Amino acid sequence: MSSREAILSAIRGIKLEPKPLPEIPEFGIQGEIEATFVQSILGNKGEVLSQAEFETWLTASNHPKLISRSTHFSDLSTISLPEDPHQLNDLDLAILDGQFGVAENGAIWLEDADLGLRVVPFIAEHLVIVLNKKNLVATMHQGYERIGSATSGFGVFIAGPSKTADIEQSLVVGAHGAKSLRVVLI
């Protein structure tokens, strides 16, 4: 007998009482959606900028290797997407469009089509996600409603920069992935 069969038949041999699968009610949030979203991102150690603030920041900073896949800032890229993700090791900045953001926790949803290569938002030294204010939802429940039955091979909720508190519980931003997250709300 294969292990698959062994495991499944072991389970079949156990008398299990039926238990219903509950329906999930509509939960919302108390506060105003945009303000709550901004608070959540700040709490996760990210920043929220307006388009003008972002443009000022970008001109003042220096990012030799930059990939922008945002439709709002499409001509900013200084390099094109390579075939081999390893070549992105020294990527300074990635600018991506997020599909929607969740107010209660700041999580922003991105899929393969938004990323180009899956490694982009993780390997970039700094990450900018552009989000339309219209695309904010209250909680994760509405978030999954939006995802629906989408079939992207990969999708991710990003809620802040890479962080760790593994040394004596002191929070350090920039563990392995992006050292900063800026969300541009337009």
Add this chain to the structure above:
Amino acid sequence: MSHPENASEFLKDQAQAKWHDETLWFVRDKRDRISKTIPEWEDLRNLASQIKDNVLANLGPYLEQFEENAKKNGVQIHWAKDGEEHNRIVLDILKRHDCQAIVKSKSILTEECHLNPFLEKNGIDVVDTDLGERIVQLLHQPPSHIVLPAIHLKKGEISELFHEKLHTEKGNEDPAYLTQAARLHLREKFLGAKVALTGVNFGIAETGEFVVCTNEGNADMGVHLADVHVACMGIEKILPRRKDLGIFLRLLARSATGQPVTNYNSHFRSPAPGRELHIILVDNGRTAQLAREKFKNSLKCIRCGACMNTCPIYRRSGGFSYGSTVPGPIGSILSPGLDMKKHSTLPFASTLCGSCSDVCPVKINIHEQLYEWRQEITKAHGELGKGLSMWIAAGIFKSPLAYKISGSLMRKALKTLPDSLIYHPMNAWGKSRDLPEAPKESFQQWYQKNRS
């Protein structure tokens, strides 16, 4: 060694033990505060518990559905009866890809299967990439907590370790500096690994996808650079529907560390073009636990660690004192199912105060199961029963320090625990008997004072 013996080892460094206790309490407190910001928190816990009940009642069909959908998505599925088979499957995949070095992100299951020593014996270089896990790996230690693997260490020890292994400045204990050094060291490893291994937080029957949650982004750094992603998944990690994730992602990070969500929550459905994605479904004692009516609820665990952070015994005895992969209250009901003899003292390492059950996001009746295990263990040992409890008592009384501390601990706990906790309706311990007036002094203290 028994739990009391190990605990008295841990308590030898009193300053460290105090820090450990207070730090975990701080994490517990953060969890409390954030849970109070969600008015429907108790509804979420009830829903999570009901969904997991439904999963356990239909585990077979859900696993088959998960497999079928994952296969449709181009994922290769493997089944492993036990840890040994799991390890062999991993090694086979590595051999097929002629891979000598792998990166791993936090997977308690691979710890449970003792994957690292097995691979190392077979000449594979294994690098744990979660910062805390890398630290304990460099020290040749297991993690002492399932969410905070290096919580038993102070930054001075980590600084010394990094000085020796990563050539950081001697004496520099700045966590930001040490983290940056680890970042550079692990970046090399990410770039060099052909195969990356991760655990699984949730697998979705309806879609065949699975979700991995981290704050560091280490799982993603590994798998998106590697040619092959191997995901190791306990068979109980199934959820029926994608939308169930809404409930579980709302509960997980808030319960674990008091943050609203982990910063990276990755949903893997199919491999990237030209890459391979494998899922290993592991039993390793889970079907046996499912068959134990009284203990099957322990399979609902989502490994948030909240029961450890709140447990007065865990906080004051450290993760290593349990001698099992998953320590703390939940470990004490999972481990005897795997090896009752080896872990027979664990269900006794509890005050049965019920705080673990109160914080558990999936509402496992942890303290009641601990009580049940005590009965089982005593029964199983038959005539030995009395001998066993004597031995447990001996474990405490033999080491005077542990005795002293466990005594004063209880006196303090009784004084400082709010009545709502002690007299919580779920608290069998508080309900079944009136709490004794806690004496201000122990007999020992009284004797010290009065003998002259």
